[in-house]
Structure formats: structure tokens, C-alpha cells
Amino acid sequence: MKNIYKASGGDWGGTKVDDAYMKFLEDMLGKETIEEFKRSNMDDYMFMIREFELKKRTVDPVKSVKPMIFRIPFGLLVKNIRGKKIHEVIKDSPFDSTVSIKDDKMKVNVSVVTNFFKTQVDAIVEHVSNLIDQSIIGDIAAVVLVGGFSNCPLLQQAMRTKFDKHTNIVPNDPELAVLKGAVIFGHKPELISQRVSKYTYGTNKSAHFIEHVHRESYKVKDENGDAYCEHLFSKHITAGQCLNVQKAQVEKNYLPFNSNQIAIRFPIYYTLDPDPMYVTDEGCHIADELEVPIEGSGLARSVNVRMIYGGTEIEVEATEVATEKVHRLRIDFLS
Numbered sequence: 001m002k003n004i005y006k007a008s009g010g011d012w013g014g015t016k017v018d019d020a021y022m023k024f025l026e027d028m029l030g031k032e033t034i035e036e037f038k039r040s041n042m043d044d045y046m047f048m049i050r051e052f053e054l055k056k057r058t059v060d061p062v063k064s065v066k067p068m069i070f071r072i073p074f075g076l077l078v079k080n081i082r083g084k085k086i087h088e089v090i091k092d093s094p095f096d097s098t099v100s101i102k103d104d105k106m107k108v109n110v111s112v113v114t115n116f117f118k119t120q121v122d123a124i125v126e127h128v129s130n131l132i133d134q135s136i137i138g139d140i141a142a143v144v145l146v147g148g149f150s151n152c153p154l155l156q157q158a159m160r161t162k163f164d165k166h167t168n169i170v171p172n173d174p175e176l177a178v179l180k181g182a183v184i185f186g187h188k189p190e191l192i193s194q195r196v197s198k199y200t201y202g203t204n205k206s207a208h209f210i211e212h213v214h215r216e217s218y219k220v221k222d223e224n225g226d227a228y229c230e231h232l233f234s235k236h237i238t239a240g241q242c243l244n245v246q247k248a249q250v251e252k253n254y255l256p257f258n259s260n261q262i263a264i265r266f267p268i269y270y271t272l273d274p275d276p277m278y279v280t281d282e283g284c285h286i287a288d289e290l291e292v293p294i295e296g297s298g299l300a301r302s303v304n305v306r307m308i309y310g311g312t313e314i315e316v317e318a319t320e321v322a323t324e325k326v327h328r329l330r331i332d333f334l335s
């Protein structure tokens with residue numbers, strides 16, 4: 001199998017639907033009421049969340065337009081809210097016509113419940129649509145939904161409606177599909193021969209200073225008085241680049257900055273930016289560092305550096321040219 005697009009997406013899972021439900025309760029009963037209830041009745045609060053977690057999996061307006069019923073914990077049911085009972089507060093809220101309460105059961109119009117899902121479902125559908133539009137491999141035959149939120153009938157219906165010319169597949173136990181895939185990949189990493197890098201990887205370097213191009217504060221002079229710019233990002237892998245697993249990428253040559261230098265340090269940086277200029281740019285992070293001892297003296301002592309992409313890790317290989325000594329650093333992005 002070959003990866004054709006880098007990992008992407010957003011915070012659009014089922015927990016955001018839970019957040020929307022809690023926001024609905026806050027809008028209806030008051031944020032202070034819900035926060036105080038949470039502080040003083042944590043067990044009841046967690047029960048309310050867990051019950052919604054189960055109920056939300058059954059929301060399907062195509063099969064039923066009946067109001068959904070949610071249990072209201074006793075601690076919230078008997079609470080005095082700004083001098084009113086809970087049913088009085090609901091009657092005075094914007095949800096008067098869509099929410100009613102009897103005993104410990106709250107009936108909520110299905111249109112209100114459906115709205116809890118709208119932001120997440122719309123975001124997922126739009127994102128997948130953009131990915132398919134950007135595809136460079138021709139027609140895509142199928143869309144596979146995995147993860148716990150894939151059980152959501154609203155998401156499944158939205159995907160089938162939007163991608164009616166594609167086969168939409170929801171495997172059994174979609175919440176376990178990602179885990180099973182990770183286990184299979186761990187045992188047989190050769191199953192995926194090509195990946196697309198999510199990040200740009202590289203190290204830092206110095207280069208001859210160019211006026212009006214390089215940052216003045218990064219100007220330094222070497223022992224010969226020549227002006228250099230430090231902290232430049234030297235790219236080895238670019239975000240979005242197709243990488244053959246276990247194949248070395250571009251090799252670059254580096255020289256010491258001082259003639260009496262006894263080692264060259266190679267901090268390894270990563271960023272989502274496909275074309276960073278400096279390792280200090282916003283979004284650049286350091287993953288690890290490799291220090292390569294260099295023998296002798298002078299400025300002509302070079303080190304060749306290359307990166308080998310291994311799927312979940314990157315191996316940095318630095319070779320001192322004069323001695324052919326090889327130094328390696330393995331960066332595991334799962335740890």
C-alpha cells in the first residue's frame with residue numbers, strides 16, 4: 001500500500017458533540033448552574049455525560065423524528081436556579097418549544113439534538129471533499145470510515161449523501177479499526193511502502209549573509225571576518241513529500257564554522273511549514289540532536305548528513321568524510 005496524502009484533519013470527534021450538549025445545557029439553565037452542579041455533584045455530572053454518550057449513537061432523524069429523552073440527575077432536578085425550578089427555567093428559555101421535562105426525563109426535539117452534531121459532521125465532510133478534489137491519482141473508489149465517531153448515523157448519512165458516487169464502507173467495530181491497523185503495521189511494516197511526510201524535517205546551518213534578505217540580528221562573522229547568517233533551516237524532507245520507506249533522502253554537506261572546532265552539532269527540527277527560513281520560526285520544534293566529532297583542524301572538514309524515513313521514525317545518518325566514521329540518531333515519533 002502507498003500513502004498518497006499526509007495525515008490531516010481537525011478536532012472533530014465525538015467528544016466535541018458532548019461539548020455541544022453541555023453548551024446546550026449551559027445556554028438553557030445557565031453556565032454558572034452547570035459549573036456549580038459539576039463541582040458539588042461530580043458523580044451525577046459524569047452519569048449525565050455517560051448517558052448522553054450512549055444516546056448520541058442512536059440519533060438518526062431518518063428512522064425516527066420522535067423527541068429524544070435524557071435522564072436528569074436528581075441533584076440538578078431539585079436545584080434552585082435563580083429562584084426557579086428547572087421546568088420554569090426551561091419555559092423561560094429560548095428552548096421552551098423544543099424541550100420539556102416531566103419527572104426526571106427531559107424530552108428534546110430531534111432537530112435540537114441533531115444540531116449538536118452539525119459542526120463536526122460538516123467539518124469532516126468538507127475536509128474529505130477537499131482531499132478528494134486535490135487527489136492526483138484519478139478516481140477514488142471508496143471512502144472508509146474508522147474511529148468511534150464512525151458509528152454515528154448522522155455522519156454516515158452525510159457521507160453517503162455527499163459521496164454518493166463512492167462506496168462508503170463502515171467496518172465492524174470501527175472504533176477498533178485504527179488499533180487493529182496499528183497492530184498489523186507493527187508486525188508487518190513492509191505493508192506500507194510509501195508514506196507522505198506530515199512535517200518538514202531538517203537541521204540548522206549558517207550561510208553567507210545576504211543584505212535585505214537575511215535577518216540582521218542573525219548576522220555573525222567567522223574568524224576570517226566574513227559575514228554569515230546563522231539559524232537557517234536546512235531542509236532534508238518537505239511536508240507533503242512522498243517518501244519510500246527505508247530509502248535515504250537527499251544528502252547534504254556541512255562544514256565547521258571555526259577551524260578549531262572539535263564537533264558539529266546537528267539539532268533536528270520539524271515543522272508543518274513546507275518552506276521555513278529559520279529554525280526559530282513559529283511552529284519549528286526540536287526533536288533531538290546528533291553531535292558528530294570531527295578530527296584534525298581547519299574549515300575543510302566536512303560531514304555528510306542524510307535522513308532515512310522509517311514510517312514511525314526517522315534515522316539521521318552523519319558521515320565524517322575524512323574518516324568515513326558514521327554516526328546515527330534514531331528519532332521515534334511514537335515515543
